[in-house]
Amino acid sequence: MKSLTVLDLLDLDLKEHNALELKCLAGRKGLVREITVPELNRPGLPLNGFYENFAEQRIQLVGRGEYAFLEKLFKERETDSVEKLFTYTIPCCIFSHNLQPHKYFLEIAEKSHTPVLITSLTSSEISVRLIRLLSNYFAPQQTVHGVLVEVAGSGVLIQGDSGVGKSETALELIERGHRLVADDAVVIRCISGNNLIGSGTNKVIGHHMEIRGLGIINISHIFGVGAIRDEKQIDFVVQLEEWDSSQIYDRIGSHETTTDILGVKVPYLKIPVKPGRNIPIIIETAALNERLKQKGQYSAREFNKNIIQWLESENARKVYLENYNNKQDIK
Incomplete structure (x- = not known):
């Protein structure tokens, strides 16, 4: 199966509307992890404790909604679901809007060798660019x-x-x-x-x-x-x-x-x-x-159509003339 590493993603020389503007904040030892599917995952449900059918093979994108929920968890010191997230071998986590991850989040990521990346792009824009890039890369x-x-x-x-x-x-x-x-x-x-x-x-x-x-x-x-x-x-x-x-x-x-x-x-x-x-x-x-x-x-179809119409008109004209001549002979 074709794959690229998180380090490859960081090293891609993309310009203008393709640029991802990614920087690594933690988990550099895990930059060799491979990205194998051209899809993203928003980890809202996992952070809420629901890990059934968790798409761990996808890049995890943290937007403003997930970020606000993370801040709430850290404030209330309910970090079990966050710690469980890093028990999975996810390729990396990306924070959009230049959102700065909590210190404890970075510590857990560092211990599990999970790359944590940050971008100034909005969640929708980084999603569009990543999906476009990955779709092209993994295309047959x-x-x-x-x-x-x-x-x-x-x-x-x-x-x-x-x-x-x-x-x-x-x-x-x-x-x-x-x-x-x-x-x-x-x-x-x-x-x-x-x-x-x-x-x-x-x-x-x-x-x-x-x-x-x-x-x-x-x-x-x-x-x-x-x-x-x-x-x-x-x-x-x-x-x-x-x-x-x-x-x-x-x-x-x-x-x-x-x-x-x-x-x-x-x-x-x-x-x-x-x-x-x-x-x-x-x-x-x-x-x-x-x-x-x-x-x-379609030139060929139009040609055939015109030929058929011409033949039909010619046949109709012949039939009309024959009928007319027959009538004249009877008179």
């Missing part, structure tokens, strides 16, 4: 061979056999103003069960490309930082393959084809490659067409 993921580019706002995963021209196609798309996310190896994470986010395996080398005959190139240096991005939602998959005259390729596009990635169905397009076909423009058009589909406009 897989690494696939291909190139991920952002084309007209859509994330396009280009796959195919080695040497079919994936990187060259992506390079021309970048030259046309689109952006590279990752080349060769793409890490895909499934967020919230239905959102596929793709990124490179390494931020240092992620925006480099290997072009046969040219070597390794740095996209951000050549085309500028506007030609790259760190991650992107995958909207559809393009499979490049050598043209096979024995195969029948879709020429209408009325049937929606999908592929499965981490249990999520993603639109799938197979494009045959041969000399004379401008693959980047085809992919660019496919991306625009996919955006139209997301808005409820």
Whole structure:
């Protein structure tokens, strides 16, 4: 099972709206404890003495309500439920709003090697940021061979056999103003069960490309930082393959084809490659067409509908003319 330690949580270099602003007040020997689930727990019931089904594997978040109750317990010297809290191997306790834990609370935490952290963020804000971070960290993921580019706002995963021209196609798309996310190896994470986010395996080398005959190139240096991005939602998959005259390729596009990635169905397009076909423009058009589909406009379906209406009108006109001619012959 994937996990990270409390120390990892403290060491994360998060900026702006992702920053956790955490500081450790006690229990530093327990910073190696692992966080194994992307969920939080508010320990109101346990502090009141109810420990049945206590979620000890979760981070314990103490807000103003729990803090006021703790102060009451310490004032009345009823600390049994607090002491029992630290008999469980909880990952850590986090106090929001810069609330300073009671001295005795810190002493118990220190003895049990349980990290006690503090943040200036509100309970709701630290909850949102932590859940977002942990959900991303624990999200199911897989690494696939291909190139991920952002084309007209859509994330396009280009796959195919080695040497079919994936990187060259992506390079021309970048030259046309689109952006590279990752080349060769793409890490895909499934967020919230239905959102596929793709990124490179390494931020240092992620925006480099290997072009046969040219070597390794740095996209951000050549085309500028506007030609790259760190991650992107995958909207559809393009499979490049050598043209096979024995195969029948879709020429209408009325049937929606999908592929499965981490249990999520993603639109799938197979494009045959041969000399004379401008693959980047085809992919660019496919991306625009996919955006139209997301808005409820299906070109192939509308084409079929118009053809059917035209055929029906033609048939109706023929029937009318035949009936009219028959009547004229009788007269």
